[in-house]
Amino acid sequence: MTLDLSTIRTVLFDMDGVLYRGDQVLAGVDELWRWLEAQGVHYACITNNASRTPAQFTQKLADMGLQVPPERIITSALTTNVWLRERAPQGTTAYAVGMDGLRDVLFGDGYFVEQTERPAYVVVGADFELTYAKLRTACLAIRAGAQFIGTNPDKTFPAEEGIVPGCGALLAALEAATDVQPMVIGKPERAMFDTALHLLHAQATTTLMVGDRIDTDID
CATH class of the missing domain: 3.40.50.1000 (HAD superfamily/HAD-like)
Structure with missing residues (x-):
C-alpha cells in the first residue's frame, strides 16, 4: 500500500x-x-x-x-472525560486512580463528584504515586458495582531510565482482583x-x- x-x-x-x-x-x-x-x-x-x-x-x-x-x-484523560459526560449526568459520583491529568478533568469543574464508597464509576489512569490503599478502594468499589473505566491499555511506559509499568498494568491488577474487565477509552x-x-x-x-x-x- x-x-x-x-x-x-x-x-x-x-x-x-x-x-x-x-x-x-x-x-x-x-x-x-x-x-x-x-x-x-x-x-x-x-x-x-x-x-x-x-x-x-x-x-x-x-x-x-x-x-x-x-x-x-x-x-x-480528556477523551475519557468527554466519553463519560456523554453518558452520565452532572453530579454523578466517581473514584479516580490517577494523577493531575485525570483528576483535574474529572473533578476540576465539579461535574463529577469524587466519592470513595460506592461510586458510580471507577476511572483508572497512569499513577506514578500508586499505593495499595488506592487499589484497595478501587477494588472494593468495582466489586460493589461501580463501572470500571480505563483511560488507556498501555501495559508499559517509556521512561527516561527504561520501560516501567503503565496504566494497563494497573488495569490488569484490578481485573485480576475483581474479575471485571474494564471499558478502555484511549488509543x-x-x-x-x-x-x-x-x-x-x-x-x-x-x-x-x-x-x-x-x-x-x-x-
Missing part, C-alpha cells in the same frame, strides 16, 4: 517515545514540525498518557524547546481518534497518525 502524503492535512503525533523519552526530546522533531508548517499541514499531539493536563504537557514540551499550545494536545479505541478529529476540526481521510506502538497507536 502506498501512502499519498499530498492528501494529508493533519498529522497526529503520539508523545512518549515519539517526541521524547523522559525529559529528552528526540532528534529531528522540531525540524519536522517546521517542515509541516511550511507545507500548510496542521499537527497536534495525541497521547494515552493521562498523568498530566494539556497545560502541563505544554510546559514539559516548552522545557525541551518545543512549542505546542494546550488546545493541540489531546490526552486519554487504539475509536473514541480517542473521534475526539481528536472533532477538537481539531479535521477529517479522518486526510489525517495521518504517527506512533511507536502498533498495538495502541495504529491498530
